Amino acid sequence: MIFGQYFLEATYLIASCLFVMGLKSLSHPDTARRGMIMAAAGMAAALFGTLFHPDIHNYIWIIVGLVVGSAIGIPMAMVPMTAMPQRTALSHAFGALAASMVGLAEYVIHGGSLGPIKMGALGLEVMLGSLTVTGSLIAAGKLQEVIRGTPIMFKGQHFVNLGLFLGMITCFVLWMINPAAGVYFYTLVGLAFLFGVMLVIPIGSADMPVVMSLLNSYAGLSSAATGFVLGNNVLIIAGTLDGFSGFILSILMCRAMNRSITNVLFGGFGSVVATDTAVAGSMREVTLDDVAVQLAYANQVVFVPGYGMATAQAQHACRELGDLLEERGVSVKYGIHPVAGRMPGHMNVLLAEANVPYSSLYEMEQINPELATTDVAVVIGANDVVNPDARDNPKSPIAGMPIIEVDRAKSVVVLKRGKGKGFSGLENPLFFKPVTGMLYGDAKSSLTNLTQAVQKV
């Protein structure tokens, strides 16, 4: 090896170590920021080292790519926190696009001369990459509400999907047998693009945390496969870390909904409106002043946010109310369900943006034991994650899903836009319980009005 080659590999080794250290630092919010700066330095080192790669002769396309990429990437980092799920879905699409373009280019350059192992990795890379590109774009479209958020289903969908899948496998096998036949390869790419679309359209917006994690994992694995094709370790390491992170997250998200990945992907959850769950009793509407008095004289108040808080952009109003209550000596906590919102950790980021210190944010397991001694639980735009049917009614479609048990609190206030059912179409018995009071209206203005009302108490 020549000196330049050693230098290049050294930067890759440094980058790999820095990536791992960066991810390790994410185990605590105090160390996280410094760790990510280290990871970014690792990336810069690898980028800098590669610029001296002996095979590079022409820098025009590189500079164009770097400049255009930065010009799009930097504004994409400035989006409001409420748009995080869409943005993340888009970046999965870009990551996967990069991997599958590298694969395509490798095939265009080397044709069938790569050898069977690399060909296999290349096929996998391009297949996973391509389906992640279109799948993520559909997911982003659903989250941005460009595409209908409810599951899009049609008759024979499973057969179409199965057919597409078998088609991809067939093309893959035929191509492996005859690597020079580009037609199989390009058909494979086309089918993978189509499969990505078909995979995500039947999935409802509320299941997006799982889908996002899964796409994250696919994008990572396709990067790792790129590493196998190019014989490059840092690609394998970074891709595997990304792939595993997505894999672990999707398991955690599924567990938080008590459903299997197959059920999420093929269940079409939320498309059937359950009509047979007639709940006895009526919803009790409460007035703003009642709630304000309850809150002002409480010992402990727990806020339970859901996706409704994100859509109403109510996180700042929520924090203001929380601050005011704390000034009056009320203990204020935030209980966060793992699948609240549209991506893992969505609610935490929104509340942190509104200056809620992270010590006030509690995980489901931490907050549940405290609810019995809580005076008022305030549910802000959350529905299924507080539905007691999941615990009490074994026939419910969400039976067994762990919930935040707000109904154990002495009093529950539900902030809700209207009387309609939640996303899943399930009736929520919580709303009919005697301890529950409903406060209708836009969450943001309700919270702002509550703050004013508490000030007058």
Add this chain to the structure above:
Amino acid sequence: MNLLLFQPMALIASWYLFAEEPAKGLSFNPAVLVASLYVFALAAFLGYQVISRVPPLLHTPLMSATNAISGISLIGSLVIAGSRYEHHQKLASALGCLAVTSAMINVTGGFLITDRMLKMFRKKEAVKAEEKK
């Protein structure tokens, strides 16, 4: 310090790869494949160990961070975009350029937004101190 346990192994495995003749070896080489599989398996264990310790509080930054890190496919794209080929030069450069662009979007965007998010997670004292200013 499980990390340290994994590192010597990863180093040995990577030495196998680096010892090979670079780039030109298009033909099948079992040693390279075996070393690559080692790296993959060890990285998978390491990933499991490291990532299962990230609290749910930081799951969104975790996702954007891993996204930024997997933008490392940038280095593969750079070589494709800048190399000289006998055939299909234009197509390869165009694909390479597209790959560089999309990887760079993830690298810059990913690291910036992760930092922006992590900046927001603060202790109670830090939040209070800022409000007093």
